[in-house]
Amino acid sequence: MYPYLRTIKVFLTAKRKGDHKLTDVSIMKMTVMPGDIDVFMELNNGRFLTLMDFGRFDVAIRSGFLTQVRDKKWGLTVAGASVRFRHRLRLFQKFELHSQV
Template structure:
C-alpha cells in the first residue's frame, strides 16, 4: 500500500520550510521499517522508488510546482528512470535523502535523488525523467518553469544524463513481443 501517512508527515514537517528553487537540494530523513523490507531483510527495490516520492513531492511543493500544477490543472508523471543500488538499507536504518532537479530539455525535467547512510555511504541513486502533462499532452518545461515564483536559468545537462538520454533513445518502443505462449 502507498504510504500516504508518511507523505502527509513529510508535507507537515516541511510546511514552513523556506522555498527552494527546483535545482536546489531538498534534504529529508527516513527510516526503513520492517514493512519496507523484502525476503533478504533489506529495503525492497520497489519501496525504494516509493521512498523517493517522499523526497520528490515535498521538493515540488517547496519549489512552487504543486501550486502551479493545481492552478493550471496540470499533472506530473514519470517517463523514465535509471537506478543504481550500491548498499543495502536494513530494517530500522535511518537514511538521508537528497532530491533536486538537474535540468530540462524540450519535453522533460530531469531529477536526481540519492539515499545516504549514517556512515556517509550512498546506498542508491536515481535519475528520473519527468513530464508535466496537460489536456493536450506534455507541457513544455519552459512554460512550466515560467509559472514558478522565481526565474531559473537553464544549464546544460551533465554528460552522464545526455548519454543516458541518447542510450534510451535507441531502445525499441514498443518492446519486441516474442511469442511467450509457446513452449
C-alpha cells in the first residue's frame, strides 16, 4: 500500500521548515511503520526507495524547484538508484533520511 498520509505530511511540513538551497542537505526524521516492514520484520527495500522519494519532494519544495517544475510543465525522473544497505531498520525504529542534489 502506498503511504498516502506520509506523502501529505511531507508536502505540508516542507513549507513550514523554511527555505532551503537546492544544494543543501535535507534531513527528515522518520520511523519504520507496520506498513513498511517485510516478513523479516525490517524495512522493506522497496519501501526504502519510496521513502527516498520523500527526501526528493522535501528538497524540491523547500528550494522552490517544484514550483518551477510545475510552471514549465517538466517532469522529474530518477534514471537509476544504487543502494547499499548497511544496517537493518526494525519496526518502530527511528532514523534520519539525508537528501542532497
